[in-house]
Amino acid sequence: MNKQIDNIPKKPISFRTNTIPTWCPGCFNFQILAGTEQFLKSQLEKNPRKEWAMVSGIGCHGKMFDYLNLPGLNALHGRSIPVALGMKVAKPDLNLLVYCGDGDAYAEGMEHLVHAARYNSNFKLLVHNNQVFALTIAEPSPVTELGYKDKTNPAGVKLQPMNPIKLMLASGASFVARVFADVNQIKQVLEEAEKHKGFAFIEVLQPCVIFHPDSNYRLRVYNLQEKGHDKSNFKLAMEKAEEFDYTSNNSKIPLGIFYQKEKFVFENLI
Numbered sequence: 001m002n003k004q005i006d007n008i009p010k011k012p013i014s015f016r017t018n019t020i021p022t023w024c025p026g027c028f029n030f031q032i033l034a035g036t037e038q039f040l041k042s043q044l045e046k047n048p049r050k051e052w053a054m055v056s057g058i059g060c061h062g063k064m065f066d067y068l069n070l071p072g073l074n075a076l077h078g079r080s081i082p083v084a085l086g087m088k089v090a091k092p093d094l095n096l097l098v099y100c101g102d103g104d105a106y107a108e109g110m111e112h113l114v115h116a117a118r119y120n121s122n123f124k125l126l127v128h129n130n131q132v133f134a135l136t137i138a139e140p141s142p143v144t145e146l147g148y149k150d151k152t153n154p155a156g157v158k159l160q161p162m163n164p165i166k167l168m169l170a171s172g173a174s175f176v177a178r179v180f181a182d183v184n185q186i187k188q189v190l191e192e193a194e195k196h197k198g199f200a201f202i203e204v205l206q207p208c209v210i211f212h213p214d215s216n217y218r219l220r221v222y223n224l225q226e227k228g229h230d231k232s233n234f235k236l237a238m239e240k241a242e243e244f245d246y247t248s249n250n251s252k253i254p255l256g257i258f259y260q261k262e263k264f265v266f267e268n269l270i
């Protein structure tokens with residue numbers, strides 16, 4: 001044993017780069033970043049040899065790539081998922097965190113999202129859902145509520161928002177969850193997703209403090225697991241998904257794991 005080497009104090013590994021964040025003060029993306037960091041630190045303590053990487057899209061959420069000290073790729077807008085799938089095919093053992101915006105995942109990248117659920121590749125997707133295209137200054141996304149006004153929709157949005165939880169369930173996703181952008185919730189859901197072998201869809205309600213502030217979400221949320229929800233029951237998951245339609249401002253909003261099922265994993269088939 002080389003005592004001298006053992007006595008050198010080890011520099012703690014940091015999962016943050018030196019880049020100063022340009023997110024707005026109070027942005028809930030900071031919570032997602034901190035939750036991821038805490039998750040990675042606990043993973044590192046459990047298994048220092050485990051390799052982690054990331055992919056992000058383009059948008060405010062995409063800056064996760066600048067601030068999180070992980071190797072990976074900052075993909076094109078809407079294209080994080082196919083990039084992640086390619087990485088998993090090339091390196092199946094890689095542990096992969098993928099970050100998308102709601103514009104990214106539910107508009108331009110929608111077709112990839114549906115197939116990600118079908119393929120069930122073993123990566124974890126977090127959709128930062130602030131219900132707007134934030135970086136391009138507040139245009140409505142497919143999950144913006146009826147009546148929302150901006151310069152592109154001065155008379156207010158007239159299209160009913162889609163329900164991504166229902167879409168993911170119908171597309172065959174093996175892990176479907178929703179959390180609020182809170183450091184502890186992010187860490188906890190990532191811990192559950194990490195144990196799941198397959199694609200994990202995690203929607204993060206992340207109100208945009210500038211263009212789509214949280215009106216009363218935090219008063220309306222409740223945790224499915226605390227209410228004894230049976231996450232193996234598909235029909236029940238669909239019912240729970242319907243409780244919040246992304247537009248009503250008084251319904252309850254279920255959080256937690258809606259559904260989880262073991263399925264084949266895409267990269268194990270090749």
Ligand SMILES: Cc1ncc(C[n+]2csc(CCOP(=O)(O)OP(=O)(O)O)c2C)c(N)n1
Nearest residue numbers: 058059060061077101102103104133134135
């Ligand atoms: C291929 C392509 N299409 C569109 C854009 C323009 N664009 C950049 S960011 C953005 C909106 C991002 O919105 P979202 O994915 O919801 O992320 P947020 O900024 O809200 O985090 C758009 C449309 C682009 N950069 N590239």
